[in-house]
Amino acid sequence: MSEPRREAHLVCRVGDLPPGARKLVEINGRSIGVFRLEDGRYLALRNRCPHRGAPLCEGRRTGLITAEEPYRPVFQRDGEILRCPWHGWEFDLTTGRSVFMPEAIRVKSYPVGVEPETSVEKFDVSATEGNVVLWTADPPGSQPVSAPRPEA
Amino acid sequence: MSSPESVVATPSRIRVVDADVHHNVRAKEDLFPYLSRLERDRLLEYGLPRNTGLHQANGGWRGARADTFDAGEDVDPRSNFPMFQRKLLDDCGIDLAILQVELTPSLVALADVDYSAALIRAINDWSLEHWVAKDPRYRLSLTVPMHDPVLAVKEIERLGDHPSVVAVYVVCGSTRLYGKREFDPVYAACVDHGLSLAVHFSNEGFGMNPPPTAAGFPSYYAETYLIRPQFYQAHLSSFLFEGTFEKFPQLKVIFCESGFGWVPAFRWRADAAWKELRLQTPWVKRLPSEYIDEHLRFTTQPFEESEPPTAVDQVIAWMNGARTLLYSSDFPHWDFDPPEAVPARLGPQVRRQILADNALLSYPKLVPLAGTVRA
Numbered sequence: 018m019s020e021p022r023r024e025a026h027l028v029c030r031v032g033d034l035p036p037g038a039r040k041l042v043e044i045n046g047r048s049i050g051v052f053r054l055e056d057g058r059y060l061a062l063r064n065r066c067p068h069r070g071a072p073l074c075e076g077r078r079t080g081l082i083t084a085e086e087p088y089r090p091v092f093q094r095d096g097e098i099l100r101c102p103w104h105g106w107e108f109d110l111t112t113g114r115s116v117f118m119p120e121a122i123r124v125k126s127y128p129v130g131v132e133p134e135t136s137v138e139k140f141d142v143s144a145t146e147g148n149v150v151l152w153t154a155d156p157p158g159s160q161p162v163s164a165p166r167p168e169a
Numbered sequence: 170m171s172s173p174e175s176v177v178a179t180p181s182r183i184r185v186v187d188a189d190v191h192h193n194v195r196a197k198e199d200l201f202p203y204l205s206r207l208e209r210d211r212l213l214e215y216g217l218p219r220n221t222g223l224h225q226a227n228g229g230w231r232g233a234r235a236d237t238f239d240a241g242e243d244v245d246p247r248s249n250f251p252m253f254q255r256k257l258l259d260d261c262g263i264d265l266a267i268l269q270v271e272l273t274p275s276l277v278a279l280a281d282v283d284y285s286a287a288l289i290r291a292i293n294d295w296s297l298e299h300w301v302a303k304d305p306r307y308r309l310s311l312t313v314p315m316h317d318p319v320l321a322v323k324e325i326e327r328l329g330d331h332p333s334v335v336a337v338y339v340v341c342g343s344t345r346l347y348g349k350r351e352f353d354p355v356y357a358a359c360v361d362h363g364l365s366l367a368v369h370f371s372n373e374g375f376g377m378n379p380p381p382t383a384a385g386f387p388s389y390y391a392e393t394y395l396i397r398p399q400f401y402q403a404h405l406s407s408f409l410f411e412g413t414f415e416k417f418p419q420l421k422v423i424f425c426e427s428g429f430g431w432v433p434a435f436r437w438r439a440d441a442a443w444k445e446l447r448l449q450t451p452w453v454k455r456l457p458s459e460y461i462d463e464h465l466r467f468t469t470q471p472f473e474e475s476e477p478p479t480a481v482d483q484v485i486a487w488m489n490g491a492r493t494l495l496y497s498s499d500f501p502h503w504d505f506d507p508p509e510a511v512p513a514r515l516g517p518q519v520r521r522q523i524l525a526d527n528a529l530l531s532y533p534k535l536v537p538l539a540g541t542v543r544a
Contacts, residue, residue: 069510075236102235103505105228 028149050074059129071103186528189497193247193271203291218275229503278376282317310338329362341400342372348407363533365421433487468497470506
């Protein structure tokens, strides 16, 4: 079985995606939303809701809202949940899994990180702060260069 | 009974008709040019009525699709005319869209019926001038002060012959069920002017209207979603057994955003009740399901999401949906359905009927060219 080819795609320069920002990119004909969280992490999801095909990545970010018992809602993980702009389906930005049926309903999630600008061809070499890069196939044994996830 | 097969004689250029679209004014000042000095001063003082009771906690973002705030957080997408053209008419390929203004539920709940009627006249005039006249794809469902049938008839007589007015728009919240005979003059005016009656939920429990359920108000928006069919069932029962369709054999009633999964069970129960109790309402001459087939239409949004997904196909068959369903988007509300929500597996013919032909046959004035469609 051949390993999936590690295909890196330039998203933008680091300075073009400040913490809290997002960017829609088109890669191999697919619209993908790249997010930089306030703590520096980079995350990316396919920009298409599996429900009715809405532009999912134009939705609002919120937290994981749960309740152990009625009338006691708890808000956690601020900014890590993406709500579809149409019908409000919630997805975990870090995994692409839906909040309500995480096993059955999910969107494609892509690894994103920062690489030196020389690693991507055709990049403007004048940039010094690095490139935000998205991989369309997760290479076995390698990790994207994103900041580590803080312990929950 | 006519056959459920296609009744369109000549394929029309109209491929998609959207039977439920919600525009709105941006601010109360939009209505000032259409009001008398007295009424303008009142609106200036009171502000636009905002009976948000049941819908205080809506979905999406302030009740709209979160991706429709193109003009910024503070501009209601319902008032963004260019955004409608781009994201609804162009992106979804809508050939004709029937506007039902967002403010209607609040206006029709005002106890001062004369002030209500003045604001309704203003918003109808404003809609025709600032929306319908500016894009040939728009038609208007005319808001009327249904809580005062005399004033409602006056508004139909004032604007019912406008070529772009195709329906009379009423909301489910009411102190009286709509089959009651006091509303008959409204239906007579509808028929006289070639207008269908569009019924939409929304102002239940607003103003002087009774609570939305027999046990008061629900707490959460998901509940308001689930209790809606009873509003429509109540009015439909009233239409059927008061004999509305015997009195007005030409009247078409469009239930907007009622859902439609409940319709087959309602038809069965109504037919059974009629067989058992017919003697109490002998003017009801046919099976209720036959009146429903002939007079009632149901908009599709929110399209039923069954499990398994194909189960809804049987529901559609049981309610003659190939003939009785009309596509609607509910744009720009958050629970919007694109035309693709009408599944391709229904087949191109049925899909075409739901997306366009059924609407062309359900609003007498919607047909753009006489002779393209026969009933």
